[in-house]
Amino acid sequence: MQYVRLGQTGLKVSRICLGMMTYGTPKWRPWVLDEAASRPLVKHAVDLGLNFFDTADMYSAGESEVLTGKFLKAYCRREEVVVATKVYYPVELEFKGGAATDAKPARRPNMDGLSRKRIFHAVDASLKRLGTDYIDLYQIHRLDPETPLEETMEALHDVVKAGKVRYLGASSMWAWQFSKAQQIASENGWTRFVSMQNHYNLAYREEEREMIPLCRDQGVALIPWSPLARGFLAGNRQTSDKEEGSTERAKTDNIAQGYYYRASDFSVVAELSQMAGEKGISNATLAYAWLLHKGVTAPIVGASKIHQLDQAVAALKLELSAQDISRLEAAYQPHSVLGHS
Ligand SMILES: NC(=O)c1ccc[n+]([C@@H]2O[C@H](COP(=O)([O-])OP(=O)(O)OC[C@H]3O[C@@H](n4cnc5c(N)ncnc54)[C@H](OP(=O)(O)O)[C@@H]3O)[C@@H](O)[C@H]2O)c1
Numbered sequence: 049m050q051y052v053r054l055g056q057t058g059l060k061v062s063r064i065c066l067g068m069m070t071y072g073t074p075k076w077r078p079w080v081l082d083e084a085a086s087r088p089l090v091k092h093a094v095d096l097g098l099n100f101f102d103t104a105d106m107y108s109a110g111e112s113e114v115l116t117g118k119f120l121k122a123y124c125r126r127e128e129v130v131v132a133t134k135v136y137y138p139v140e141l142e143f144k145g146g147a148a149t150d151a152k153p154a155r156r157p158n159m160d161g162l163s164r165k166r167i168f169h170a171v172d173a174s175l176k177r178l179g180t181d182y183i184d185l186y187q188i189h190r191l192d193p194e195t196p197l198e199e200t201m202e203a204l205h206d207v208v209k210a211g212k213v214r215y216l217g218a219s220s221m222w223a224w225q226f227s228k229a230q231q232i233a234s235e236n237g238w239t240r241f242v243s244m245q246n247h248y249n250l251a252y253r254e255e256e257r258e259m260i261p262l263c264r265d266q267g268v269a270l271i272p273w274s275p276l277a278r279g280f281l282a283g284n285r286q287t288s289d290k291e292e293g294s295t296e297r298a299k300t301d302n303i304a305q306g307y308y309y310r311a312s313d314f315s316v317v318a319e320l321s322q323m324a325g326e327k328g329i330s331n332a333t334l335a336y337a338w339l340l341h342k343g344v345t346a347p348i349v350g351a352s353k354i355h356q357l358d359q360a361v362a363a364l365k366l367e368l369s370a371q372d373i374s375r376l377e378a379a380y381q382p383h384s385v386l387g388h389s
Contacts, residue, residue, distance in 0.1 A: 137190070
């Protein structure tokens with residue numbers, strides 16, 4: 049395993065981060081694995097040398113944090129492992145996620161967002177579910193348009209100073225918003241974000257316009273979510289997935305079906321599959337290697353089967369030429385912005 053610094057911090061993370069959204073309860077999303085099915089995957093990830101795990105309070109309404117805490121306690125040393133979680137969305141089984149089209153629960157006051165009250169409550173709830181007394185990387189899952197950014201940034205700084213959180217990170221938003229948040233923190237002597245968890249993969253590259261150059265300039269670590277476009281890049285997705293998808297996620301991940309699945313997205317997969325065949329590797333290994341060549345610190349990988357973890361780690365050894373990279377990028381057609389809501 050390779051370990052690198054998270055941005056300009058002294059914190060060392062494995063170059064593959066395991067996304068814990070896949071583990072929790074299928075009552076939340078049908079493709080999520082329960083405790084018994086998840087355990088061997090997390091154990092294997094630790095055996096491969098991963099020390100970086102990303103969850104969120106909203107995943108499986110807290111159950112993902114519970115399993116993350118339980119597994120990492122069983123398989124890792126607390127001082128070695130890097131536990132990342134997030135705050136913003138409501139923590140309710142009925143809340144399926146930002147872009148999901150399912151009916152959303154009626155909004156209750158103070159049960160989501162990034163107010164001072166909510167952050168103070170949420171951090172304690174996450175600590176309790178994780179079974180730890182500090183979070184290594186506490187990330188805002190989105191920006192809260194109904195809370196002044198100054199209130200959010202001060203509250204985040206306060207949870208760091210209270211010893212509950214070691215580092216702060218942010219997730220999808222506009223680059224100008226991220227820049228404004230960093231400036232507010234700097235002006236007030238508050239803690240700045242050290243990482244950006246954004247939506248970036250071969251089928252969605254809009255982040256190359258503003259956010260990625262900003263983060264590279266500022267030394268902020270890039271830890272993209274859905275590096276395989278929620279499985280779309282794996283090569284086993286088709287337009288008829290809703291009826292006859294080859295995996296539970298292919299069939300039921302309505303966010304993936306809403307984001308990708310355009311003809312030009314399938315052309316990206318066709319070129320990826322062609323090159324993966326020529327190199328004798330999986331689409332997944334090649335798609336992760338492309339990201340690692342684009343200056344990403346650690347892709348946050350989703351894995352529902354053991355071999356998928358091995359194929360992610362294999363990407364660390366794969367060298368790509370400039371010609372390989374331009375071939376992989378050639379079929380891309382710009383998307384409207386996806387994943388900010
Ligand atoms: N900040 C945010 O807003 C946000 C949003 C989304 C995700 N995330 C984070 O990012 C993590 C990863 O997201 P994701 O699960 O969407 O990531 P992903 O890596 O794009 O997709 C994972 C899916 O791809 C398929 N797959 C993985 N490896 C494969 C392989 N070698 N061969 C074939 N198929 C393979 C599996 O689907 P099958 O089960 O169909 O095989 C797996 O469930 C999450 O766990 C979460 O921590 C954050």
